[in-house]
Amino acid sequence: MSTAAAKATPSTVGNTARSLPLRSPDTGRKVRTPLSVVHSTPGKRRVPFFVFCFGVLAAALLTVLVLNISVSTAQYNLVQLKAQDATLTKQNQELTQQRQAFEAPQNLAAKAAQLGMVASTAKGQINLETLAITGTATPALKGLSQGAVIAPPAITGQLDVVPPASTKEPLESHAPSAADAKAEAKDAKADAKAKPEKKAEPKAPAVNLNGGSVPAPQQKVPGQ
């Protein structure tokens, strides 16, 4: 009797012996894996792995390089755009100032006078609801005194926006004709050319016109 057979039989000696759980004969037995000679992994497979690693490294380096280049290119762009922004801000400021200079009432009035315009004195109103007309509107007459000249803003570099008003026009007291207008336009041009001379004219003592670029009002010039 083999030992296995002996183990299979219940080990009961006499009636005092405890009954032990039975073990099935199959569970204890393990099937041994048959041994065989195994070839180690081939050495030549390591080379592609190294290539792969270097590839990864190279790719990473390349990515970093590309990133770096793009960042620095963007930086150059940024600098350029910032410079452009600054230039445009300055230009905008310049143009805004020019527009404001054109809009200044003094310059506007001087320009209008230069174009031969005169202010109307009497205006009327039409009430559109009642169709009532109030006031007597009269056409503006060339030659009427146009009032005191307020000096244009003394901003450096802005005085050339509008040339100083001509002093000749308010003297003509008759209604304008086409020929007159032409002649006057010529006068005005001549005046503009003869600017230094105009500046030398005596100024009204009572009015300080701040800088002397604006001629004194007609009625104040002594000897005229």
Next chain:
Amino acid sequence: MAQNSGKSKTKKASTAKRRLRVGLGLMLTLLLVVGGKLFLVQGLDVGGMAEAGINKRLTPVELPAERGQILDANGTVLASSVIRYDIVADQRVNTNTPEFGRYNSATAEAETVSREQGIKDLASALGTDPAALTTALTGDKPYVVLAREVKPDLEDAISKLSIPGVVSKAISKRVYPNGSVAGGVIGFLQDGTTGQAGIEQTQDEALRGTPGKRVFEIGADGLRIPVATDELTPAVDGKDVKLTLNTDLQYFAQQAIQSQVNNLSAQWGSIVVMDVKTGNIIVMADTNAPDPNNPGGVAPEDRGVRSVTAAYEPGSVEKMITASAAIEEGKASPLDTFTIPPAYTIDGETFTDAFDHGTEKRTLAGILGWSMNTGTVMVGSRLSKQQRYDWLKKFGIGEAPDIGLPSEAKGILAKPDQWDNRQQYTVLFGQGVSQSTLQTVRAYQSVANDGVMLQPRLIDSYITPDGKEEKVPAKESRRIVSKETAKKVRDILESNVTEGQIKEAAVDGYRVGAKTGTSQAPREDGLPGFDGYTASMVAMAPMDNPRFIVEVVVQRPKGNIYGITNGPVLRSVLGQVLRTYNVPPSTGTPARFPQFAK
């Protein structure tokens, strides 16, 4: 083998061991010294080296806050700040650089330029003399200003010349695009930073803003250290100040008053236009107004705003207050009859009128319509001295309006117990009491606004840098006279134009109420007496629903005072204001109180 060389080997080994130990001890001591020093330097910072290093690297840079703009009611810019450049030079660098390299954009290559040529280029850009510029650039001074407030395009051209030692420094410059239009109201800056007059002075804090700061570490090579401290406190720009003024009307009024003052060779003149319904000041025109771009161009006394700074004896415009008081107190009504002698004597004081007349029977309306001192004293003497004082005070005489301009006058209103025998009656027609033009306008505003006085407003709102508008709330209004009294007084004022002597204040299509004032102006040279006149005219329109008040004042006009008139000036300004704001022409029947009693 080991046993053979036993003793000598042991001896040798112990010597080696000792040497090793000594060497190790030495090394450890050295390590301790170095480590201790490291601990002292790094850990404890004995001698403050690290702190000194940080202090040397830390560079604070102030980020300037942009000064706010000043705008008119329509958003027209009256004052703003722009970038300008100062061109400065380091003489040492320029003098010691005989030639320098420069990129020529035309040929697209670098070129070598001599110092003389560089100076010549710079001189032609700046428009100065090359010889003078050479002098300015030669020497050993590290800082010389070559040109101030250069515009950006010129600065750009100069920096492209790349002259050695020449750099540009950005500065902020205040410009006033409308020049002397409202120049006195706006004021000006000192050194481009601090307000010295007008709104620029009083609103300096709001306009200025808070400058920011950036603190960062910079290496010896002049580059910022990227990972070190970098603290940024952004600058808070100043607020914009929006006024209630209208630039176009301001110009119109300034031109009108300047012409008037020129024609009359007067000392000065001013015009105030106020919106009756809001108290907003639309025009504050002065003669010889300063151009804030060059405030030194006018005399110092012309640099303020006379409508608020100049208190003078108002004259007959004050009769409106006397009439209002008498009507409100129940002592008179517009059509009460007064028998007026050529000269009226009361308490030993005799009063006459500006024109000769016999004994006339007049209404109260007629007294104001012909501006009679005699009649006014007759009506006013029905009020007690204290009542006269209280009513003047109630109408804001002796109380400065607070509109945000520097040195606003409150005028002089003496206590009734300090009035002399004549003054107690002269205050009834505006002599012996002084007030500013704005105070007169405010008194008339309360009558125009059904008896409720609104405090005048000049600053409409503040606009924060993010564009939020913060309205300045109106000050508390107060009732001066009842609605009925205000209506009666307005009818008297309208009758002045329709029936009385102020017919030239009439504007076609609109019902106008007006009052003139002529008073003697006290001498300014310290001697007693008077040396001229103050002529004023105040008007409101349209009388069916008053919207605007205009006052024109001319100080010390030359010539016969009874020959001059502010009528045409007032009429043109009032007409322009009414049309600008599209006020519909008047409806209803104009008041026509008879001037003479039947």
